[in-house]
Amino acid sequence: MSRKAARETAFILLFEAECREDETALEIFEYAEQFREFKLDDYVKKVFFGVQERRKEIDELIDANLVGWNKKRISPVSKAILALSTFEMLSLEDVPAIVSINEAVDLSKKYDDDKTYVFVNGVLNAIADTLKVK
Numbered sequence: 001m002s003r004k005a006a007r008e009t010a011f012i013l014l015f016e017a018e019c020r021e022d023e024t025a026l027e028i029f030e031y032a033e034q035f036r037e038f039k040l041d042d043y044v045k046k047v048f049f050g051v052q053e054r055r056k057e058i059d060e061l062i063d064a065n066l067v068g069w070n071k072k073r074i075s076p077v078s079k080a081i082l083a084l085s086t087f088e089m090l091s092l093e094d095v096p097a098i099v100s101i102n103e104a105v106d107l108s109k110k111y112d113d114d115k116t117y118v119f120v121n122g123v124l125n126a127i128a129d130t131l132k133v134k
Contacts, residue, residue: 001039001041003043003095004103005039006039006041006043006044006047007043007047007084007103007107008107009038009039009040009044010043010044010047010048010084011080011081011084011107011111012038013028013029013032013038013044013048014047014048014051014080014083014084015076015077015080015111016028016032017048017052017080018076018079018080019076025048025049025052029045029048029049046092047084047087047088047092050087050091051083051084051087054087054090054091055083057090058083058086058087058090059083061086061090061127061130061131062079062082062083062086062123062127064130065123065126065127065130066123067126069119069123075112075113075116077108077111077112077116078108078112078116078119078120081104081107081108081111081112081120082104082120082123082124084104084107085100085101085103085104085120085124085127086124086127088100089124089127089128089131089133090131096134097128097131097133097134098128098134100124101121101124101125101128104120104121104124105117105120105121108120108121
C-alpha cells in the first residue's frame with residue numbers, strides 16, 4: 001500500500017475515533033480489521049495508536065496554534081487531519097513536514113468543507129514553525 005493510501009486509512013480511523021468516543025482505540029482498530037476492507041499496515045497502526053498515546057500533547061500543540069479560532073468550531077474531520085499531521089511532525093522523521101502538510105491539505109479538500117483546507121494549512125504550518133521542522 002502506498003503511504004498516501006495508508007495515511008488516508010489512518011485518517012479514517014482517527015475520524016472514527018473522534019466520533020465514537022465511547023469506544024477504545026483498540027476496539028475501533030479491531031472492528032476495522034474484522035469488518036472493513038482496509039489494509040492496516042504498520043504505518044496505519046503506528047499513526048492511529050500513536051495519536052491516541054500522544055493525544056494530550058497533540059491537542060495542546062493544535063490549541064496553541066489556533067490563532068483566532070475556537071476549538072469547539074473545528075469539525076471532527078479537521079480534528080482528525082490536524083492530529084494525524086501533527087503526530088507525523090512530532091514522531092516520524094522519515095516524513096518531511098511539508099509532505100505531511102500537503103497530504104493533510106489534500107485530505108481536507110477531499111473530506112471537509114470547501115475552504116477548510118486553508119485553515120488546516122495555516123494551523124499545520126504554525127505547528128511546523130513551533131516545532132522547527134521542515
